[in-house]
Structures are given as structure tokens and as C-alpha cells.
């Protein structure tokens with residue numbers, strides 16, 4: 054049996070409504086979108102919850118809240134159903150017409166979409182019941198047609214497809230059929246005898262479906278359920294080769310979107326939640342991409358099983374109705390708003406349904422046989438002249454065909470030649486243009502250029518970096534990327550060497566602090582000047598030349614073979630930081646005991662007086678003229694209190710002069726001079742001296758600390774740069790794989806999408822969901838969330854973050870789908886390690902709850918987030934475990950970010966979080982590298 058798109062004249066298809074309910078043949082039409090608001094539940098009434106929405110007329114729903122979103126709080130749909138409306142009315146106005154199209158060969162799908170406990174199952178149960186009734190009524194009224202109904206049902210639970218008529222068959226595979234699209238392998242299709250039988254089958258499925266208890270719904274549907282009724286109908290009398298109409302009616306009851314702060318989010322429910330959210334996210338993305346007629350670009354149907362199975366119903370050959378269900382309660386207003394926003398996008402999706410007709414193969418074969426017989430009879434015809442002229446005609450045709458084939462071949466060849474010439478011309482023209490306007494490095498900038506480490510990140514308002522994008526399949530792109538990879542490699546090596554040498558020196562310095570000697574300051578001055586010189590040498594990079602050909606993957610692999618060095622370096626940096634922390638904690642207080650005083654005398658002072666005079670040198674960050682530490686310390690010096698300066702009363706002028714003429718060479722002499730000055734002065738107050746020594750020590754340690762931090766930043770920058778390159782390589786490879794004929798599409802992709810606050814909000818929603826799905830550090834999420842609020846300059850950050858997360862999500866998904874043999878002993882290793890890291894991060898944050906949140910703040914949160922008053926420690930952990938768990942609830946996300954910010958101390962910091970710092974600082978909170986971060990991307994490259 055073959056399903057074909059109609060070949061019969063439309064007059065044959067257009068029938069009276071009585072004969073084919075659902076109306077005539079459908080061309081393009083929008084999805085029918087209705088909204089149903091249920092009454093307040095008994096729980097909501099008991100909690101004195103308020104109604105947050107007004108249904109002003111039968112198509113409009115308005116928020117009572119003062120808060121106005123981008124829809125102005127008012128939404129319009131094909132129909133909005135008041136709580137008093139019966140399910141029958143909802144069915145008649147919001148589903149009937151679409152559902153009955155299936156009787157006339159048009160695929161139909163009815164969805165229920167909405168948050169947990171909003172009434173999806175309640176509504177779909179009624180819709181199925183009324184549809185069964187109407188279908189059989191129509192069958193009884195159409196005796197001239199014979200109907201054959203088949204029933205199948207499945208559920209998608211945790212991204213696994215299960216047959217609801219045969220649970221024992223386990224997880225079912227999805228297959229791609231060139232004619233029928235995605236099909237579910239081995240799904241049982243049961244022939245339906247009559248309406249009672251159909252009702253019975255539906256009730257079996259209901260009983261089989263995964264339900265669980267959440268705090269919002271005692272019988273919450275934990276899976277997406279699809280009931281499919283295939284209806285085939287044919288005229289009882291023989292009507293040639295067009296035998297029958299064939300269509301499917303899908304009744305889809307989606308699982309509710311979790312509200313983790315309200316629902317029970319432990320264990321199984323949490324896992325279900327993330328899968329439910331994931332397929333709902335894909336559904337939302339598909340709807341959004343299809344909405345507004347912008348069908349261009351990739352529609353990610355394949356990202357979830359739900360959208361794969363329902364592909365035809367989403368912008369394809371089907372009529373679709375979506376009933377969005379919402380709760381009226383004020384406590385669910387945010388979820389309801391999300392549902393209405395989804396419904397608004399769905400309204401703009403158009404489908405192009407067609408009548409599907411079954412052509413009986415036997416009939417076709419019969420017709421063909423008749424035709425062959427007729428031709429044979431003609432050939433055997435007694436008229437020789439007719440047959441010979443027929444043969445010569447055939448020969449002539451053959452020759453013509455051959456000649457045309459040659460011409461086509463020739464033309465194709467010419468077209469290919471012209472294409473490659475054009476390509477060459479284009480690239481040489483671009484090169485020329487680039488060298489005229491921007492100098493030789495401009496092309497690299499267009500793609501991804503980091504001429505110095507400080508330029509690695511997109512800077513606010515940096516238009517060049519906004520142009521970071523792949524320019525399709527041009528061979529130039531490959532060359533540019535290879536150049537970038539090699540530059541990166543050189544920088545990685547140089548940074549490694551430089552930092553290694555510097556670290557050795559610093560380590561000596563850190564060690565010598567413990568013993569403290571009069572010569573320490575001189576040693577430091579010498580060391581820092583060495584580091585400075587070293588850095589100056591390192592900054593002059595040779596241009597990297599590409600001599601030999603290498604593939605991008607080889608280049609990246611080579612770059613990653615040096616990964617170990619960077620890790621060792623990072624470890625060393627951590628060690629030095631720890632040593633410095635130790636010194637800081639062990640520093641003597643000003644109020645010293647007599648014992649410690651004598652001890653100090655014996656051991657000698659950590660820094661000589663002269664060292665203070667050299668602070669301007671010491672504080673200058675050796676590797677960067679723009680170092681923040683430099684600025685901070687300079688400020689410190691300028692604002693030094695007179696009391697402290699008065700210590701130098703006798704030598705102040707000299708010191709100032711020395712500071713001004715401060716060069717690396719004269720450190721030693723300045724130190725000596727100051728020491729001798731100190732010796733000459735007999736009136737120096739010992740206590741003040743000690744204070745001053747302590748300050749000098751702190752300043753020195755501070756400068757070392759800043760330097761180590763800067764080194765870490767630079768290492769992080771390098772890692773970040775690598776990730777961007779990796780993304781580019783992958784995109785380039787994808788682009789290369791794409792069809793070369795698809796020029797127009799490439800053009801579309803390259804055209805910039807206008808960026809505004811609405812796009813930002815949508816992107817932020819995607820990001821929040823992706824963070825959730827990829828188990829990204831909640832500190833990272835908080836920083837990002839607080840920093841980027843929709844400023845135009847945020848665009849590049851948003852896009853880079855989105856691109857990386859999508860990539861990460863895809864690869865986590867691939868890992869999840871890969872066979873255990875491919876993944877070794879620990880298939881879910883990467884995912885589980887990130888979940889573990891997240892858990893550790895939460896434990897860390899839980900320890901800070903009592904110190905960073907006031908008792909009042911804690912109590913408010915406990916109350917708001919339903920945390921029972923059992924055990925102080927347990928409550929803190931429960932509180933932290935609720936942070937960032939409900940990616941669909943923007944209010945929850947905002948509150949979570951505020952709490953994490955308080956716990957980590959972002960709010961206390963005198964300096965606001967710098968976006969540059971944020972962007973670079975992927976270091977985890979603990980000493981161990983717990984957050985999986987982007988290392989996963991690097992690891993995947995070794996696959």
C-alpha cells in the first residue's frame with residue numbers, strides 16, 4: 054500500500070461537510086490555538102490564592118497583575134475558555150473540526166500543553182471521548198464508504214518510547230521512512246471493532262501511563278502520551294485506482310512542565326523533570342522557529358523524540374489544534390505566562406495539509422499490464438509501414454536523448470568551472486580589500502583574531518569581534534583557522550615557559566617570606582624586574598607562517614597534546630596561591646606579645662624599611678601595564694594616610710624622588726640608601742616601624758597575589774580562546790558538509806538577525822534551560838545572569854555562550870545515545886561528573902548560608918520555598934538544593950541568582966563583577982577542578 058499526495062482533481066476531493074466532516078481540502082492554515090483556564094483547585098482555595106487573569110471576551114485573556122510583559126499583559130487567541138465552560142464546549146470550539154479532518158484523509162493532531170496540574174489530562178480525556186462519539190456517528194451516517202480504524206498508543210518517558218498496548222516490548226526505536234517520515238518500530242496497531250472497543254483501548258492506555266505524585270498533582274502525568282487513530286476509508290463501489298483516504302488522528306497529552314520549587318524534585322521526579330523539560334524545550338524551539346512564517350534555517354525536530362514523532366503535525370502535512378491549559382492562580386502566574394507565550398508563537402505556525410489517498414498497488418499493476426498488452430498489440434500490428442516508421446521514430450528519439458545528455462554534461466562542467474572561478478575571484482577580492490583597508494591581519498580579525506592576549510575576548514562595543522562568524526565553505530576560512538591555531542599554539546607555549554620561570558622565582562620568594570631577611574626586598578626587586586623583562590620578550594610574537602598542509606582536526610589535536618603543560622601550570626598557580634594564603638593568615642598582628650616580639654627580633658624583619666620605598670615597583674604587575682592590581686595599589690599609595698607617611702619624615706622627599714626615578718637598575722641602591730637612612734635616624738618609633746613592616750609585607754604579598762591571579766587569568770583566556778576556535782572549527786566543518794548548491798540558504802544564515810530586548814529574553818530563556826540540562830555550575834549561571842541584562846553589547850556574549858552550550862548539549866546527548874562499547878566502562882561518566890560537581894558546589898554554598906544570609910533572610914526563604922523546620926544544616930542544604938532548579942520559572946531564576954550572589958559575595962565586593970573577569974574565570978570554587986566546564990569540549994576533540 055502506498056500513500057501518495059493527491060493526483061485526483063480537486064472536484065473529487067471537495068465533498069459536502071456531511072460527507073467529509075472537517076471541511077474541504079486544506080491548503081495552508083495556521084495552527085488553531087485555544088486557551089482553557091481551569092477553576093481554582095481546592096488546594097489553591099485553601100491557600101487563599103487569588104485569580105490572576107481576566108477573560109475579557111471569548112478570545113482575549115488579560116493579566117490582572119500590575120506587571121506588564123512585552124504582550125502588555127494581554128493575549129489573544131482563536132478562543133479563550135472560561136473555567137465555567139464545559140469540556141464538550143472546549144472540544145466543539147477548539148478541536149472538533151480539526152479532529153474530524155482525519156475522516157477525509159487529512160492528518161490531524163490535537164495537543165494539550167500547559168504546566169503541571171493545569172488540566173491537560175482532564176481536557177484530553179474529554180476530547181478523546183467526544184471525538185470517538187463523533188467519528189462513529191459519521192461512520193454510521195456514511196454507509197457508502199467502508200471505514201477501517203487502527204489504534205496505537207505510545208508514551209515517551211525519559212526520552213524512551215514505550216508501547217502502551219504492550220509495555221513488555223520495552224524501549225522502541227524510531228526509524229526514518231522515506232515515504233512515511235518517522236515511524237515507531239514494532240509499535241502494535243490494533244484493528245478497532247467498534248466505538249466500545251475504541252473506548253476500551255483508550256482506557257487501557259490510561260491505566261498503563263506513567264503517573265506519579267507531585268506536590269501539585271496527586272496523579273501527575275510523567276510522560277508525553279500519543280494516542281494515534283489511523284482511519285482508512287474507501288467507497289464501497291469500485292472507483293478506479295484511487296481506492297481510499299488514509300489519515301491519522303493524534304491525541305497528544307503532554308507531560309506538564311515541572312515547577313521544581315513547588316513540585317517534589319528529588320530523585321526520579323527530578324530526572325523525569327529534566328527529560329520532560331528537555332522535550333518541551335525542543336517543542337518550544339521548533340514552534341518558535343516555525344512561527345511568523347520564518348521557516349528558514351534548521352528546525353531541530355530531531356532534538357527530541359516528541360518532535361521527531363510529531364514532525365508532520367508541526368508545520369507539515371497535518372491540521373493541528375493546540376489547547377493550552379492554565380491555572381488561574383496568582384501563585385502560578387509565571388508558568389501561565391510561559392504557556393501563553395508558547396501559545397502566542399504557536400498561533401503563527403502554518404501547516405499545509407493535504408488529502409492523503411491510497412493507491413492500491415494491485416490496481417496500478419493491473420493498469421500497467423493493460424498498457425503493455427496494448428503496446429505489444431500495436432507492435433504486432435499488420436501494418437509494416439506503421440511499425441517501421443515507429444521504430445525509426447524511436448531511434449531518432451534515442452539519438453536526441455544521447456545528444457541532450459552530452460550537452461547537459463558539457464553545461465554542468467562549464468557551470469562548475471565558472472563557480473570555482475567565481476569563488477577564487479571572490480576570495481582574492483576580499484583579500485585585496487582587506488589589505489587595502491585594514492592591513493594584512495584584517496581577514497583573520499573577521500573570523501577570529503587575537504593579536505594579543507588582552508584582545509582575546511569580545512570587548513564592549515568591539516565591532517570587529519561582533520563579526521566572529523563562519524563564512525561558509527571558503528578555503529580561506531580553513532587557512533585562517535589554521536593560522537589562528539598556530540598562533541594560539543605559540544602563545545600557549547610562550548605563556549607556559551614564561552609563567553614557569555616566573556613561578557619558580559615567586560616560589561622562592563614565597564619560601565623566603567618564612568625566614569625573612571634584610572636582603573629579601575632586594576631579591577624581590579630583582580626578581581620582579583627579571584619577570585618584567587621576561588614578559589617584554591614574550592610579547593614580541595613572531596608571525597606564524599603556514600608552511601605545510603594540515604587538517605583542522607590535526608591542528609586542534611596537536612594543540613591539545615600540550616594540554617598537560619597547561620594543567621601542570623594551573624596546578625602550580627593553585628599551589629602558589631595557597632602558599633600566599635597561608636602567609637597572609639600567618640601574618641603577625643600589630644598587637645604583638647613580648648614572646649613574638651623577641652622571636653621577630655631573632656628571625657629578622659620580613660622586609661626592610663627601604664622595601665616600602667620600592668612598593669611602586671613591586672606593585673606594578675610585571676606582565677601588564679593595565680593590570681587592575683596596579684591601579685588599585687597606585688590608588689592605595691596616593692591615599693596613604695599622613696600618619697603612615699610620617700614614619701618617613703626624615704626621608705620622605707628622597708623616597709618620593711626615588712619613586713619617581715624608579716627603574717629596575719636602581720632598586721638595589723635605593724634599598725641600601727634607605728637602610729642607611731633608617732640606621733641614621735635614631736628617633737623612629739618601634740611600634741610604628743612594626744606596623745609599617747607589616748604593611749610592607751602585606752603590600753608585597755598583595756602584589757605577588759595579583760600577579761598569580763593575572764597569570765591564572767591569562768591561562769583561562771587561553772583556554773577560552775581554544776574553545777572559540779574549537780567552535781569555529783566545528784561550524785566550519787558542518788558548513789563544509791552542507792550541500793554546495795545551497796548558496797541562498799548560506800546567504801540567509803549570514804544575514805544578521807536584528808537583536809533587541811525580545812531576542813535577548815528569548816536567548817536568555819534558552820540559556821537558562823541549557824544550563825539546567827547541561828548541569829552547569831550555578832555560580833557561573835548567576836554571574837552570567839547578573840551581568841548580561843540585554844544591553845546591545847551583550848549580544849556577542851549571549852551568542853558565544855549559547856553556541857557553546859548547544860554544542861555541549863549535543864555532545865552530552867551523543868554520549869547518552871552512544872553504545873556502551875564506544876564509551877567504555879562509564880558511559881555516563883561525563884554527565885555524572887558534572888552532576889557530582891554541581892552537588893559539591895551546592896554543598897559548598899550550603900556552608901555559607903548562615904554566614905552570608907541574615908536569620909530574617911533565611912526564614913523568608915524557608916517559608917517561601919516550603920522548607921520544613923527540621924534540622925538547621927538540613928534546611929540550609931535543602932535551600933541551596935532548590936536554587937536554579939526551575940528553568941521555566943523566571944521569577945525563581947531571578948531569586949536564585951540573588952541568593953547565590955549573596956552566598957558567593959558578589960554583592961559585597963566593592964568592585965562590580967567585570968564581564969571580562971566573568972568571561973574568563975571558569976575556575977571552580979574549590980581547590981579541585983570540580984566543574985566539568987568546557988574541558989569536556991576539549992576532551993571530545995580527542996574522540
Ligand SMILES: Nc1ncnc2c1ncn2[C@@H]1O[C@H](COP(=O)(O)OP(=O)(O)OP(=O)(O)O)[C@@H](O)[C@H]1O
Pocket residue numbers: 090091092094136167168169170171172173174175176270272273274275307308309310378
Ligand atoms: N477545567 C477543569 N474543571 C475542573 N477541574 C479541573 C479542570 N481541569 C483540571 N481539573 C482538575 O485539576 C486536577 C489536575 O488536572 P490534570 O491532572 O488534568 O492536570 P495536568 O495538566 O494533566 O497535570 P500533569 O501535567 O501533572 O499531568 C485534576 O484533579 C482535575 O480533575
